[in-house]
Amino acid sequence: MGHDSLNLIQGTLDLLVLEALDREPSHGYGIARWVRERTDGALAIEDGALYTALHRMEKRGWLRSAWGVSENNRRAKYYSLTARGRTRLKEERVAWAQYADAVFKVIRSARG
């Protein structure tokens, strides 16, 4: 895999995570499940990559995390959006839409 496609996937992954957390704070498993359901499993994302993305986005200040207690009384880590995360989400949406538009245009003109 080349550098560009990695970036594409990473950017996409960030957007998906932000979208997931925009609805409600959740742990990593919940986010992974939400992403899988929404994309019908079309994006084969390793869970490890998703968790790493969560930690990276927390470091950037888009997410904050808090420890809670899971159903079986173990520590569970819950993530939620920060104000910066919300701003970032809006930007990512716009950027993604522009990007998708551009790609569609190419595809359509190639067909026509």
Added chain:
Amino acid sequence: MGADLPRGVRRFFRLGGVRAGVADELSDHFWRVEEELVRAGWSREEAAREARRRFGDVRKWRKRMESIDRATDRRRRVGGMRDALTGSVAQAFRALWGSPGLSTAIVLAFALGIGANATVYGILDRVLFSPPPHVTAPDDVVRLLVDRAFLNRRVTSSTLSFVDIEDFEASDRFAGVAAYSNVAILTVGRGRDADRVSSRDVTADFFTLLGVRPVLGRFFTAEEDVMGGAGVVVLGHGYWMRRYSGRRDVIGETIDYGQGIYTIVGVAPRGFTGIDLSPVDLWLPVKVSAPSRLGGTRWLNTRNAYFVNAVARLKPGISTAEAEADATRLHRLGREEHIAQGRYDAEARVIAAPVIAARGPNPAAEVRVARWLAGVSGIVLLIACINVANLLLGRALRRRRETAIRLALGVSRRRLVGDALMESLVLALAGGTAALAAARWGGDIVRSTLLPGVDWSAGQAGGGLIGFVIALALVSGAISALMPALQATRADVNDALRASAGAITRTTLRTRGLLSVAQAALSVVLLVGAGLFLRSLQRVGSADMGFEPDGMLVGHIVKDADGTFDDEAQRAWFERAIDQVERLPGVLGAAAATSTPFYDAYAFGMRVPGLDSIPPSPVGGPYGQAVTPDYFDVLGLAVRRGRALATGDRDGSPPVIVINHALSELLWPGEDAIGRCIHVNIERDAPLPPCAEVVGVVEVAARGSINEEATPQYYTAAAQRLIPVTPNVLFVRTGGDANRQALPVRDALLALDERLRFVEVRPLIDMAASELRPWRLGATLFTAFGLIALLVASLGLFSVLAFDVAQRVREIGLRAALGATTPGIIGLVVGRAARITAGGIAIGLTVSLLLAPRIGDLLYQVEPRDPLTFLGVAALLIGVAAVASALPAWRATKVDPNVALRTE
């Protein structure tokens, strides 16, 4: 697992925290995935394997997450500290802005205290701590001194004979041995354009031994440093800049100072002064320069001419003790003959002293001065810190309700102390900045007035100074703030909140009182030092030197070595000089002589009929000189018996002699000397000279120093030529300020004879200047710092008293309402001032009593425990305390009971 550990423990091991966090998060994740799969019908084992498959490389991802988390943690910690710090600084600035008067007072105190230390820092660095500039590997360079018995005492002497130094060259312990002379003043140019320059004669290996490199040209070589060699000279950097404006084409030009022509071959680097501190303008090859300067080559061949110092470089791995042992052996071997004749100490020992003079024996006066500077400026800083602590305590008192409220609201004590510390540090740094400015400006003044004999051109330790000031500011800021801050936050919250403004924490008040006492005590110590030195200076000024030094000028002639100005020309010149100078306005009289007090003296063989030999005098002599008739009048030397010399005592008239009282007592104790006979200028194998009749006995004049025992001296008439010396010094009595008359007198003398290179005219007291310097220095230093200390201490006292009155308005009002009289109320305020002052005086004087004997040997005819000084300082302090308490006392009497009782 990690989850079971208490949070504090996990936070303590931060890395463990990161790892445990990731582990917990992942185990939660796998558990959830497995649960989901099991619910969908997977077996436990398959579910576990599937969960890990979906996750990917667990190790890889876990490592990545941990490293991201560690970075996150670090970022948060730094950010947190930064936020706390900016908050604290901002809070400090707000608080300081709120009380500009107090802040100014504190900054001033810090500026004075730190400024005093910053000013002396450069001096200490140069004089005490730094090796001489441009010397490579200075730790291996040693000065060779000789410690020996001389006239019943031990002396450690740095001046040796040239031959003594050549002895050391035989040692295999030294990589090199070099000789250098003391500074000699030469005259370059003629007449009014003459330039007085300082020079040192050195051997050629002096430069190679020290490892110094010229900035221009080269140093001279061993081939050039030979007797009768063509003169070469290396310029000092300062002189090159001053006289030649740093021209690079000076190489090959010649310098004439009347003792042969010297060709410039190089320029020494900036600030190079050999291994001593004083500036050098010309470096000359000793074997060329010394014979022409001192007259003849015997200086270099005899062991009796002590005029050079030795410096050596140790071979690698040789210890100082090994070098000393070998040098001592060689020294005793070289002096074998003298030792056998009983003329030299058989136990003489060579000392290899460090190149930094301050660390060796016999440190120069500059070193002692630098040490006092350090001590005294340290005390000033201490006083400043105490004063700031006192001011901060006062503010802490005023703010104690605010502090209590903040404590009650849950602000931590640590935070409060931190805030207080930050405030003080901000103030101390502001003070330090002011101090730096003061040190730049004041440093020059201090250097040039207190230590004029030191070459400072090697440059100030710029970065060092700034670092030193910052360090000093931080330390003094912390010291001053800590105690008040701790006291303020220790107060019980409830007490402070409940208490009205009238009640005051007793311990804090007591602390403030004690701090004021400490300040007063330290000021007393400094002022006692000032007093003792001032009294010494005053005693020196009125010292009985036998003559009257005020208004007296001395003129010395500078001749060329070519012999065009011979003895007869010199005699004639002095006759004309006296005649010319006496016509000048403001000149009362002039006379010529053959020696100058504090400068030089000659002894000649003497025989007295009826005495087997001349009894020895502990101070040497008898010293004789030839003078013109007006000498006694001009100097103010009183005639005790008989008459002074007169114009009638000339060539051909009966030989006469005037002796001083000390010589009279030495030769004929208790008897009348008038009419007795003395033969002077006795020489072996020569016929006995005619008898000179004693015609007068005069007072004893100071000869070598102000502070000496009466020295036997005698005077012959210059015209009778009884002793083989020609007048070489002119004494001029002026009516007013000798300094102002010096230039006109010099110009008149310069105009007399073109053949003279120069005539140096200066006040007689300047001849004793180096002797007076310790007292001048001590007096200036202690007075300046003592007054600063007194000022700071009196401000401290004032602030304590003023605060007292403000705090006790209610109490004072109550007392007034209950019928207290005005004197009674004043007594309240003055009583406290009196207790503080009395405590300070008592402690300060006790400390001074213990310390003063340490400077006893630096004082002149003043007891270190001089009662007058001690009483004077006590009186001064009481006076200052009275002034400081006047305003607060007056305020106290103006307290209106009605208003005071109604407040709160």
